[in-house]
Amino acid sequence: MKKLLVLIWLLAHSLGAMAAIDAALLAPLAGDDPDARIEAVNRIAALASDDAVKLLHALQNDALYAAPDGKVYIVEDDQAFDPASGQKVAMPDGIDGISVNNRLRGAVEDALSGLKLLSENRTERLAAASELQKSASAAQAPLINKALEKETDPEIKAMLQLVAATANLVSPDAALRLAAVKALATSSNASLKPVLLGMLEKNPDGSYAEPEETVRVEVVRTLSDLNARLARTEFVGNLFYGVSLGSVLLLAALGLAITFGLMGIINMAHGELLMIGAYTTYLCQLVFRNYFPLALDAYLLAALPAAFIVTATVGIVLERTVIRWLYGRPLETLLATWGISLMLMQLVRTIFGAQNVEVANPSWMSGGVTVMGSLVLSYNRIVIIFFALFVVAAVWAILNKTRLGLFVRAVTQNRRMADCVGVSTGRVDMMTFGLGSGIAGLGGVALSQLGNVGPDLGQGYIIDSFMVVVLGGVGQLAGTVIAAFGLGELNKFLEPSVGAVIAKITILVFIIIFIQKRPQGLFALKGRSVE
């Protein structure tokens, strides 16, 4: 408490040491000229003193009054104060409230938020600086300059330098403008572009909006720098979103790579297994919300094993009841599993309703990291990228390092030989299908964190999943990974120029053409489905 008091005293003292508000500054406030009033507000703000803050607050709260002689007073509870000195004064006769129109109110708000630049609190200063980055006006230049002088934090200082430069772009002083344009050469703020372009435009009378030739040359240079930087940011953004989409495709397709790729089953119900995984996540969230509200954020971790077990069980049941009668007849598995998919969809619709259910990101997955200025990488996408890589690694390990994986590969390569040496092929089939389905469930958990969870969730991914597996080459884990990330990147780099739908169509056409060249996909492998 004592410390705080000392701090306040020091603060008050240091501010108080500055000159009180000059009456000449105050006079325009009572006048009629709107531009002069706004300029006065900004100049008062630039004083950055306690009195200035008090005065602006008074103006904001309609507590500022003007006497007939043009002198300005703050009136609180029928007590008048002299804003210049802060002293109580006798209430002058005939004083009237100063009217504040919307434009002035906006200027006051900007000035007050700008004053936060001088706050002792670093976060508050940072927030104020980034707010100003979006909207700095020339009028705020004095305040910004003042803050810049005092600022010691390098991050905020760098930010403020850009803000000051932005504000100075419209300064009447050509030298200031030139310096500002030069300073902005390192900025990556896309909103500067129209301002800079505006400076290069011609007025109706043929003269340039920016009269100085040297400044214009510098503007052109800064613009090209800015464009290059924005293009780089966009490139990195596309790269990231491409990887993110690729990881989603990978999670959706990985289970299919096992059931279709290794076993030769066209599992049209694969999408519905994804959906079941997503609904399991939803149920886990409900359970945690109702019974362990304190540990709600952990529901996702519980959902992973739950979704795996549920979907693997569903898969095993399907394999035992329907699919095992159809081995070696892929077209028939297609029809039967399509029937299964219809039934599963209708089942979910009957139980949970046709509407989407709400699955929220746990708090540790919301938000994101900001890189390169405007680019934000959200945590949920980053987590899913790593999760996808983890699942791939796990599948690789299961197929290559475990006894089950050995059997799976053996049955895939030569079923009869495997049978002869005592591998229980029926059991391996069941386990393999269960594994593929379980991985679909894990994919469903991830999908529930990115998009809507509803009965149609699976339908949206089934064609993409097949495309990934076909492109990657049947039975090839590496091919599936490369195809998923490749398609993800291709999609995200096409999207900005041609739009989402055309990008998707282009990719489908690309795959059709690619299959022309390599009918077996990226990597060919002999498996059950090969003649």
Add this chain to the structure above:
Amino acid sequence: MSSSLFSRPAWIGIVVCTLLLALLPVLNLAFAPGHSLHVSTYTVALVGKFMCYAMAALALDLVWGYTGILSLGHGLFFALGGYAHGMYLMRAIGRDGVYQSHLPDFMVFLDWKEYPWYWAFTDNFWYCMALVVLVPGVLAFVFGYFAFRSRIKGVYFSIITQAMTFAFMLLFFRNDTGFGGNNGFTDFKRILGFTIPDAATKATLYLVTLLLLLGSLLLCRWIVSSKLGRVLQAVRDSESRLMFIGYNPLWFKLFVWTLSAVLCGIAGALYVPQVGIINPSEMSPANSIEMVIWAAVGGRGSLLGPIIGAFSVNGLKSWFTAAFPDLWLFALGLLFILVTLFMPQGILGLVKKLRKDREAA
């Protein structure tokens, strides 16, 4: 399979069914509603729709049942034929649309001033009829040429046809592609000057559909029982052996694939004026797969089977969706599974088996 293909009872059945079907619109027109012999307009429209479906299933059977190529993209050809005809019907509305412009309402909505180039001449009925044949035909030919040339077959072919259909659906769903977006073409008023809602016009459309269905059945029968048909069945049973003998399966497959797409397009074109709407959901992957089910349920590789299948599955659907709307997908799903597991030859196969059992007994 015998060279006569259809047995004597089958021929009799075809003739009797054709006559019965032809009678429906006559009964609808000749007797007033309420009369015991009157057939409701709804029933006539429903049967007309089923006949279009039957034609699509027949076309699918030609490639799947006889040549062993499973297409999951026939919904696309069906819809393209439908859109080609729909274009004509759309322009035949004239200025009777909501905005009373010479442009269709959705184009007025997009603020277009002129018809795009691909709509040129579509005010001519015969040009549109040529499009009905050419658009699915050319697309199927080009797609098939590339696919068959690189020997894409089996499930790969199925998946790629599905992807193609999906891509077209996305394209047609867009408003700015000039196909009416989500709503497609609807609100048709007249065809060749005749008012579409008129009972006589509807009866004529119905009878044209019946004749074309019968015609395509006979055409398909002629093809599969000719030498060409033998080659097609050889493609289905052992394509590599056929190649070793010296045939190039490419052109045989391409011919039957293109023909099938054209037939499917014609079915779509007949469907549109009778149902009154064509929209991109006809291209949804689910629709194409349902066509496969019609063929599978009736019995593939028998020409009559798909027609029976289309009628029975859709009849079942009409009844089910009215009586138990929530259960239809369960029933359809179960039908898929049961047919693939227990009735690989479909209804027709079951009938044959029963007859054989009786003869043996």
